[in-house]
Amino acid sequence: MKQLLTEEIANRLAFQFHRELHAFYSYLGIAAWCDLNGFENLSKWFLHQANEEKEHAEKVFDYLLSRDSKINFVGIPSSKSEFVKLAEAVRWALELEIQVEKDYQELAQLSLEKKDYTTHEFVMWFLKEQVEEIRTFKSLLDQVELIGDNLGNLILFDRTIQIEE
């Protein structure tokens, strides 16, 4: 039996699928910039973040297929890999996370309006995840801004970064 989502919800979920892929792609861009600018550990840290975004995209992908929804592969929007300084890259990542949270909030609201409680439940997982991610990126930005523009100190900070598996 087909269990199609409403078109509006399916479209919004497909949009989120692309948003997550865009976050994946964007964090690869930041990871590349970090590596090229001497921030080796932060590069690995952003690669790890990128992989989490890929997992998020797959989660949305699996959900859409489980609800028999067709996904249009419209392409991942282009991203940045040039930054003036580390704080700019981290601030940009934080802005992406805040945007993603806003999108999931709208989707949570829409799913309630459409009485699609399964999608609502699904989206709540992402909203909880966003709380954690925004906190993580804010804390990283605070630390980087506190250090300031001294490159030596920023590199020393980079060496303290650990990647949780």
Ligand SMILES: [Fe+2]
């Ligand atoms: Fe995500």
Ligand SMILES: [Fe+2]
């Ligand atoms: Fe994220």
